[in-house]
Amino acid sequence: MNITKVALSLGITMGLAACGGGPSKDEARTGYALAAGLATGLAPIARSQMGAALRSTATVPGTFCPAGGDVSFTGTGNGSSYDLTFAFNSCNLGAAVFDGSWHFTGDATTTKIVGGVSLEGQNFGFSCDFDLSVTGQAISGTACGYTVAELNATGG
Secondary structure: OOHHHHHHHHHOOOOOOOOOOOOOHHHHHHHHHHHHHHHHHHHHHHHOOOOOOOEEEEEOOOOOOOOOOEEEEEEEEOOOOEEEEEEEEEEEOOOOEEEEEEEEEEOOOEEEEEEEEEEEOOOOEEEEEEEEEEEOOEEEEEEOOEEHHHHHOOOO
């Protein structure tokens, strides 16, 4: 499913962040749905940098931010692993704007993502910390104070 459609369908039902304590579970689900799409899309780009020498900041190619802004990265690769920082610079997905950064480390099969982003949409605005592991299309870890399993579960 298109990231923007996920954001729009989930974002419409969201209210403002609850006072204190971070985003609600529904907000966290929205944040995670958006972030999961970005994470699985950026992980192959990170892996492609394994053999790269130290780079100055580069902009991610493609349409990660279809409504404006960009995603840039800097870091190193040594042939078997990588250590990169991806910065979200007002990355506008249409239904939400991302700002912040994620630190990617990994090898040919697994990517570890740690960092925080703020998400702003028409009906919501909150910040989330992420600690994720991406293997293929499978994601585990925590997002916005909840486990991925909690966010993927239906109901409450």
